[in-house]
Amino acid sequence: xxxxxxxxxxxxxxxxxxxxxxxxxxxxxxxxxxxxxxxxxxxxxxxxxxxxxxxxxxxxxxxxxxxxxxxxxxxxxxxxxxxxxxxxxxxxxxxxxxxxxxxxxxxxxxxxxxxxxxxxxxxxxxxxxxxxxxxxxxxxxxxxxxxxxxxxxxxxxxxxxxxxxxxxxxxxxxxxxxxxxxxxxxxxxxxxxxxxxxxxxxxxxxxxxxxxxxxxxxxxxxxxxxxxxxxxxxxxxxxxxxxxxxxxxxxxxxxxxxxxxxxxxxxxxxxxxxxxxxxx
Amino acid sequence: xxxxxxxxxxxxxxxxxxxxxxxxxxxxxxxxxxxxxxxxxxxxxxxxxxxxxxxxxxxxxxxxxxxxxxxxxxxxxxxxxxxxxxxxxxxxxxxxxxxxxxxxxxxxxxxxxxxxxxxxxxxxxxxxxxxxxxxxxxxxxxxxxxxxxxxxxxxxxxxxxxxxxxxxxxxxxxxxxxxxxxxxxxxxxxxxxxxxxxxxxxxxxxxxxxxxxxxxxxxxxxxxxxxxxxxxxxxxxxxxxxxxxxxxxxxxxxxxxxxxxxxxxxxxxxxxxxxxxxxxxxxxxxxxxxxxxxxxxxxxxxxxxxxxxxxxxxxxxxxxxxxxxxxxxxxxxxxxxxxxxxxxxxxxxxxxxxxxxxxxxxxxxxxxxxxxxxxxxxxxxxx
Amino acid sequence: xxxxxxxxxxxxxxxxxxxxxxxxxxxxxxxxxxxxxxxxxxxxxxxxxxxxxxxxxxxxxxxxxxxxxxxxxxxxxxxxxxxxxxxxxxxxxxxxxxxxxxxxxxxxxxxxxxxxxxxxxxxxxxxxxxxxxxxxxxxxxxxxxxxxxxxxxxxxxxxxxxxxxxxxxxxxxxxxxxxxxxxxxxxxxxxxxxxxxxxxxxxxxxxxxxxxxxxxxxxxxxxxxxxxxxxxxxxxxxxxxxxxxxxxxxxxxxxxxxxxxxxxxxxxxxxxxxxxxxxxxxxxxxxxxxxxxxxxxxxxxxxxx
Numbered sequence: 001x002x003x004x005x006x007x008x009x010x011x012x013x014x015x016x017x018x019x020x021x022x023x024x025x026x027x028x029x030x031x032x033x034x035x036x037x038x039x040x041x042x043x044x045x046x047x048x049x050x051x052x053x054x055x056x057x058x059x060x061x062x063x064x065x066x067x068x069x070x071x072x073x074x075x076x077x078x079x080x081x082x083x084x085x086x087x088x089x090x091x092x093x094x095x096x097x098x099x100x101x102x103x104x105x106x107x108x109x110x111x112x113x114x115x116x117x118x119x120x121x122x123x124x125x126x127x128x129x130x131x132x133x134x135x136x137x138x139x140x141x142x143x144x145x146x147x148x149x150x151x152x153x154x155x156x157x158x159x160x161x162x163x164x165x166x167x168x169x170x171x172x173x174x175x176x177x178x179x180x181x182x183x184x185x186x187x188x189x190x191x192x193x194x195x196x197x198x199x200x201x202x203x204x205x206x207x208x209x210x211x212x213x214x215x216x217x218x219x220x221x222x223x224x225x226x227x228x229x230x231x232x233x234x235x236x237x238x239x240x241x242x243x244x245x246x247x248x249x250x251x252x253x254x255x256x257x258x259x260x261x262x263x264x265x266x267x268x269x270x271x272x273x274x275x276x277x278x279x280x
Numbered sequence: 281x282x283x284x285x286x287x288x289x290x291x292x293x294x295x296x297x298x299x300x301x302x303x304x305x306x307x308x309x310x311x312x313x314x315x316x317x318x319x320x321x322x323x324x325x326x327x328x329x330x331x332x333x334x335x336x337x338x339x340x341x342x343x344x345x346x347x348x349x350x351x352x353x354x355x356x357x358x359x360x361x362x363x364x365x366x367x368x369x370x371x372x373x374x375x376x377x378x379x380x381x382x383x384x385x386x387x388x389x390x391x392x393x394x395x396x397x398x399x400x401x402x403x404x405x406x407x408x409x410x411x412x413x414x415x416x417x418x419x420x421x422x423x424x425x426x427x428x429x430x431x432x433x434x435x436x437x438x439x440x441x442x443x444x445x446x447x448x449x450x451x452x453x454x455x456x457x458x459x460x461x462x463x464x465x466x467x468x469x470x471x472x473x474x475x476x477x478x479x480x481x482x483x484x485x486x487x488x489x490x491x492x493x494x495x496x497x498x499x500x501x502x503x504x505x506x507x508x509x510x511x512x513x514x515x516x517x518x519x520x521x522x523x524x525x526x527x528x529x530x531x532x533x534x535x536x537x538x539x540x541x542x543x544x545x546x547x548x549x550x551x552x553x554x555x556x557x558x559x560x561x562x563x564x565x566x567x568x569x570x571x572x573x574x575x576x577x578x579x580x581x582x583x584x585x586x587x588x589x590x591x592x593x594x595x596x597x598x599x600x601x602x603x604x605x606x607x608x609x610x611x612x613x614x615x616x617x618x619x620x621x622x623x624x625x626x627x628x629x630x631x632x633x634x635x636x637x638x639x640x641x642x643x644x645x646x647x648x649x650x651x652x653x654x655x656x657x658x659x660x661x662x663x
Numbered sequence: 664x665x666x667x668x669x670x671x672x673x674x675x676x677x678x679x680x681x682x683x684x685x686x687x688x689x690x691x692x693x694x695x696x697x698x699x700x701x702x703x704x705x706x707x708x709x710x711x712x713x714x715x716x717x718x719x720x721x722x723x724x725x726x727x728x729x730x731x732x733x734x735x736x737x738x739x740x741x742x743x744x745x746x747x748x749x750x751x752x753x754x755x756x757x758x759x760x761x762x763x764x765x766x767x768x769x770x771x772x773x774x775x776x777x778x779x780x781x782x783x784x785x786x787x788x789x790x791x792x793x794x795x796x797x798x799x800x801x802x803x804x805x806x807x808x809x810x811x812x813x814x815x816x817x818x819x820x821x822x823x824x825x826x827x828x829x830x831x832x833x834x835x836x837x838x839x840x841x842x843x844x845x846x847x848x849x850x851x852x853x854x855x856x857x858x859x860x861x862x863x864x865x866x867x868x869x870x871x872x873x874x875x876x877x878x879x880x881x882x883x884x885x886x887x888x889x890x891x892x893x894x895x896x897x898x899x900x901x902x903x904x905x906x907x908x909x910x911x912x913x914x915x916x917x918x919x920x921x922x923x924x925x926x927x928x929x930x931x932x933x934x935x936x937x938x939x940x941x942x943x944x945x946x947x948x949x950x951x952x953x954x955x956x957x958x959x960x961x962x963x964x965x966x967x968x
Contacts, residue, residue, distance in 0.1 A: 009878070017776030020769040021788070024795045024849065027806035031798060034809060045809040085701035096694035104702060111709050113899070115907030115951060117924050121931055121944045122712035125719040128728070128937070145708040148701055168338050169371035171358040173385035173430065183384075187375045206800050208910065209924075213931060225801040229914060233805060241802035248797035249790075256786050 028245060035238035045233075054235045058243075061234045067224035068240060074136065074220060075204040078143035082204075083197045085144070086151025093152070094159035111149045119146060120213035127214065134216030142214045143207060147200040154199060158192025202248070288349035288437045289314050290335070290470065295344035295354075297330050304330040306494035308344070312472060312487070314437075317464050319473045319485030323517070327494040328474045332440050335472070336365045348437060359388070364431035365440040369447060370423045372415035378402070378426055379411035385434040401429040404463065421452045428460070432467060441473045445480065457484055478518045482506065490514050506564075508551065508639050515562050515641070522568075522610045523560040524584070525643065535635065541606040545582045545638065552640035560641040565611035567637040570600065570629050572622070583632040584610065588625050602631055720941035728935045740942040748926050748943065752950070755922040758837065758912075759905040762844035763852075766901055769845070770852040774893075775886075778860035792853050804843055804914050811839050811915070835917045843911035851900040859893025860886075895962050899955060906951055923947055 038051040059065035089108070092098070111119065123142050127134060166188070170180040208222035215223055225237055290312040297305040305327040312318045320328045333339040335346055337358035346354040353361050364385070372381050382401055383394040402408055405425035415423055424444060431439055444460075445453045461484055464471050475481050481488045482502040489499040490513075497517075498510040506518055515521035526540030535546045538561055545561055552559075563582075577583045589609065590601040593616075600612040600623070612631055623629070719732070724740055726732035745752070777788045795803065810817055811833040818834075821827040833839050863886065871881040887894075909924025918925075923943060930940030 013772050013776045014780050016769075016772040017780075017788075020773045020849075021791050023769065023846065024792065026810060027803045027846070028795055028798060030806040030809050031802055034806070045805070045812050046814050047809075085704055088697040089701040092694040092697035096697075098694040098698075104698065107702065107705050107710065111705065113903060113955075115903055115947060117907040117909070117927055118713075118716070118944050118948045119709070121927060121940060122716035123708060124931060125937065125941060126708075126712040126715040129715055129719070141708055145704060148704060152701070163369075163371065165367050165369065165371040166373060168336075168358070169365070169367055169373070170384070170388075172336055172338070172363075172365045173434065174359045174388040175384070176357075176359055176388075179388055183388075184373060202797075206796075208801060209907075212928070222799060222801050225799065225805070226910075229801070229805060237802060237805075241798045245794070245798040249794055252790050252794075256790065 031238050031241045031245070034235060035242045037235050037238070039235055041232075054239045058236050058239045060236055063219070064221075064224055064228075064234060064236055064240070067219045067221045070136070070219065071205050071221040074139050074143060075201045077140050078147055078204045079197050079201040081140070081144045082147035082151050082200045083193060086148045086196060086200075087155050087193055089148070089152045090155035090159055094156050108149045108152050111146055112153075116146075116207075116209040120210040123210070124213040134214055135218045138214045138216070139211050139218060139220065142210050143204040146207075146210060147203055150199055150203065151196040154196035155189065155192045158189050158195075162188055198251075288470075290438055290472070291345075291347040292331070292335075293345040293347060295331065295334060295346065296342045297327075297334060297339065298342045303494050305334070305341075308494070308496060310489060310496060310499060312438075312470060314470055315468050316486045317461070317471045317473065317484060319475060319481035319488045320491055321475060321478060321481040321488055321518070322491035323476055326491045328476075328491050329442060331491075332365075332442055332472065332474045335438070336363055336440055337361050338365075362437040363440060364434050364436040364438075365442060366424075366427045366431050366444045368442045368444070370415075370427040372423055372426055372430070374415055377412050377414055378407065378418070381415065381426055382430045382433055384430060389434075397433060401433045404432070404466070405429045405459075420448050421456060424448065424456060425459075428463070432463070432469070435467075436469060438470045438472060441471060443475055444473070445475075445477075453480075460484065482518070488518075490517060492517070509562070509641070510553065512560060512562075512641055515639075520565055520611055521562045522565060523562045523641070524608070524610075526559055526561040526640075528554070528556050528559060528640075536640065538640070541604070541608075543584060546580075546635045547582075547638045547640050548636050551636060551638060554640055554642035558643040560643050561638055562641060563633050563638045565599070566597075566613040566615075567633045568610070568612040568631040569633065570602075570612055570614065570623065570631055572627065572629055574630050577630055577632045580635070581632040582635055582638060583630050585628070585630045586610070588623060588627045588629055591623060591625060602629065716941050716944055719937050720945050722938040722941070724936075724938045726938075728937065732937065737938065740938045741946065744939050744942040745946060747939075748923065751921055751923045751926050752946070754920070755906050755924070755947075756950070756954070758841050758844060758920075758922060759902055759908075761841045762848070762905055763898065763902055765841065765845045766849050766852050767898075770849055770856060770897070771894075774853045774856035774860055778857050778863070779865065789857065792850050792857075796850055800847065801910065801914075804847065804910055807839070807843050807846065807915055808834060811842075834915065835920075837916070837920055839915040840911050840920045840922075843915045844905045844908060847908070847911065848901045848905050851904070852897040855896040855900060856890060856893040859890045859896075863889050891962065895959070898958070903951055903955070907947060 033047060034045075035054055036050050036052065037047050038049040038053065040046070040048040054060075089104075093101070093104070120142070123138075123145070124134075126132075127138055132138060162185075166184055167180050170184045171177075175183060206222060207220075208226060211220055211223060212226070219227070221240070225233070228234065228237065292308050292310050295305055295308040296303070308327075308331060320331065322328045330339060334341050334354070337353070337356060337360075341354050344354065345352045348362065353363070373384065376384070379398055379402075382398045386394045386397065398411070399408070402410065405428055407422060407425055407429070410418070410422070410426075415426065418426065424447075427444070441460075445456050448456060457480060460471075460473075473481070473485060482505075485502065487500065488502050488505055490497045490505065492513050498505055498514045505514060509515040509518065509521065512521075512523055515523065524540045524545075526538040526545065528536060529539045529544075530537045531549070532546065534549050536549050536552050536555060538545045538547065538559065540561055547561065549555070571577060574583075574585065584602070584604055586602040586604040588600055589603045592599040595616070597613045597615055600614070602610045602612055604610060610631060718734055720740055721734060721736050721738065722732040722740075723735040723737055724743070773792070777785055777792070781788050809815065812818070813832050813834065818827065818832060821833070822829060822831060827833075833842075867885055867889070868881055871885045872878075876884060906922075907924055909922050909928055912920050912922045912925055927940050927943045927947070930936045930943060
């Protein structure tokens with residue numbers, strides 16, 4: 001009896017954690033299941049009959065694929081712009097002293113702390129007051145705006161974790177300022193920039209609230225889903241949802257596995273080579 | 281690569297570096313002969329690393345010159361100087377393999393054929409076959425050697441080593457000290473080695489400069505500095521010294537006569553840096569001999585009596601603490617060639633030494649303390 | 664030493680062109696140059712719009728999009744908007760608060776288990792926390808519609824054990840909205856919490872139990888206070904978007920569950936009543952800022968921001 005209660009005392013937290021993870025994954029499982037569903041009618045959300053049709057023919061409703069494509073375009077442009085602007089700012093913040101630093105930090109922090117609703121409505125107010133026609137490019141402008149801060153934070157973290165002596169060592173070894181940047185700084189910061197770009201793309205691709213206020217008649221994928229929710233969801237939406245999940249999961253698993261293999265190799269090396277005492 | 285570089289001693293002339301109100305390096309002037317192994321020794325925050333960084337070009341001097349041969353390089357960018365550095369924690373490029381790390385300097389200077397030279401360097405530091413590994417896959421000692429090869433491959437006129445062995449454990453450190461000396465005599469490049477480890481400095485360098493508060497306290501061969509320190513700071517930073525407060529009372533031939541705390545002492549004139557007034561009379565603990573009877577002191581030796589307060593057996597030697605009648609504690613080290621079991625705390629003993637083993641230093645400021653076990657002052661490094 | 668020969672020919676005069684003096688001068692302007700595009704973008708499309716929103720909230724409420732608005736400093740827009748929509752306002756904070764409590768009950772054990780108990784599975788479990796966000800927010804929320812549907816297994820189960828009456832439902836009730844909010848923003852709470860628990864030195868817990876603290880006391884006196892920064896950051900990251908959300912109320916609720924976001928959405932996009940929408944947006948932002956401020960004062964760690 002006491003052994004059971006001790007086991008329970010040690011493992012109940014993990015048990016709760018796994019239940020919560022189950023809660024987090026339940027809708028994903030439903031989305032995946034519904035992607036194989038032939039719905040009984042357009043407004044039904046229940047599982048009716050197994051079919052592979054949705055996967056065989058994901059663009060049966062062509063509006064939806066257009067919307068996915070448009071989201072990808074917007075995401076791409078917004079990601080490139082936000083990554084460029086944010087990376088430059090991160091370099092300035094991490095590497096230079098200048099006046100107005102704290103003010104700038106507030107300017108970067110506030111968009112992340114402001115409710116999306118307010119970001120969206122305020123931009124709409126500006127565009128309407130300025131007579132700017134709403135559409136593809138107003139969405140891009142809005143997405144760049146809310147992605148920049150996330151890029152700055154991500155790249156800055158990577159930059160400030162970098163050992164400044166590496167750059168000094170490069171200069172000591174005859175690398176000019178530009179060569180130092182090109183050969184040392186950039187390659188070492190690149191993982192941070194890539195992570196920031198991936199984050200920016202996923203934020204942009206999935207954004208609904210801000211887009212909703214600034215899209216005019218342009219339909220992105222989330223906008224399409226929103227509209228379809230009133231009229232009846234085509235099952236292909238679940239195909240897109242499942243595919244997104246699978247692609248992103250594979251990407252993440254691949255990078256973590258690669259990271260782990262590199263770490264394990266690094267740990268094992270001194271043992272294998274072990275010439276000078278095997279300290280690592 | 282032929283070694284036809286023009287003769288180039290390194291000369292620092294009135295080099296000064298201030299950070300705000302803090303003076304890290306204060307009007308420093310010294311010359312390091314080409315081909316020598318020079319150690320800059322001091323506690324952390326004494327300005328030794330700042331000096332090194334100014335020579336490397338990583339820090340701009342506030343004033344003064346850094347001359348290599350006849351050329352002032354003080355204001356050149358780091359990559360324009362024929363000087364390379366082995367950094368404190370090596371600063372190996374984590375994203376490049378060992379080969380590319382070592383080849384980095386050659387490639388930056390536009391040299392295409394680096395293969396042979398890189399392999400030669402790796403075998404000099406005994407790392408053949410490690411070309412394609414990443415720095416993270418090497419042990420500390422191996423990384424240290426890569427850092428050395430990466431700097432040496434450029435055949436700099438001057439190699440700077442910033443506490444290069446600080447991250448290694450004791451055994452590996454000894455091994456690398458020997459190896460560094462071997463490599464230095466093999467390549468013949470001037471080595472400027474910055475360290476806070478006095479044993480390492482004495483062991484490796486031809487010339488040692490002891491630095492304190494931005495200035496050089498003493499410069500010379502390790503034996504000269506140890507046997508005849510110039511200041512109380514040096515006397516206690518490099519090994520230990522017993523410093524006894526004394527007054528010069530007269531002369532007797534080549535000997536200076538002193539009185540301290542009622543006892544009389546003698547010291548050869550050429551072992552005294554002050555010849556009148558208040559002085560410190562210094563003697564190293566291992567120069568002292570202990571006897572239990574005052575009559576047993578040989579004639580012509582200096583002697584101090586007291587009570588043993590502590591005895592520490594340290595294997596190769598035994599360390600005694602002797603409390604004098606005026607309350608000062610003197611250290612006495614005796615080699616354990618013939619362990620003396622008769623001495624216990626509380627024993628009345630006399631310590632005696634040959635006059636030529638003592639040294640006399642001027643006693644000026646009140647902040648100088650005679651204590652034999654004073655910790656070197658630790659100021660937070662400004663760099 | 665052919666390689667060094669060309670180094671030797673480099674200029675040696677102090678202050679020569681390209682020397683450190685010019686480099687330093689160039690460096691003085693460099694940060695501003697780097698900051699300019701990004702800061703300009705944020706000023707133009709974040710700060711300026713907020714000012715425009717403030718102006719719009721003071722427009723003459725009798726104007727319209729077609730006839731044009733006049734800035735008449737109509738402060739009356741605020742009390743009018745509040746009077747008309749205070750239930751939605753209250754509901755926003757009530758639902759977000761309830762969801763926060765639920766999220767804390769679920770998120771703390773989860774973060775703690777990953778940080779302190781997971782061992783080699785740590786990274787995998789962490790990926791599992793983020794993974795649901797890989798799918799579209801809207802698609803996930805719609806999936807809850809299936810889970811909570813009247814014909815679904817969950818409602819059936821709850822009816823069988825009499826937790827729900829024979830006609831009881833989950834969808835289109837406040838429960839569904841709160842569950843949806845909890846679900847959608849839970850990862851934002853877990854991640855910062857995990858980060859601060861992960862940094863927690865396990866030896867502190869051993870030290871506490873060595874000093875006679877029971878498991879509960881160790882948690883109460885050591886773990887919890889040390890995880891405060893993550894807890895505060897996570898709570899804010901959860902609460903701010905949850906309060907402003909209207910997707911869950913729209914998809915999982917009915918107009919009876921509408922939150923302030925639904926009202927603002929319709930003010931701007933359906934009723935085209937800009938002054939009212941702007942006033943409500945500003946009220947929402949000030950209310951959130953006030954809650955955040957009070958919360959930070961209470962928690963005593965203003966440095967978190």
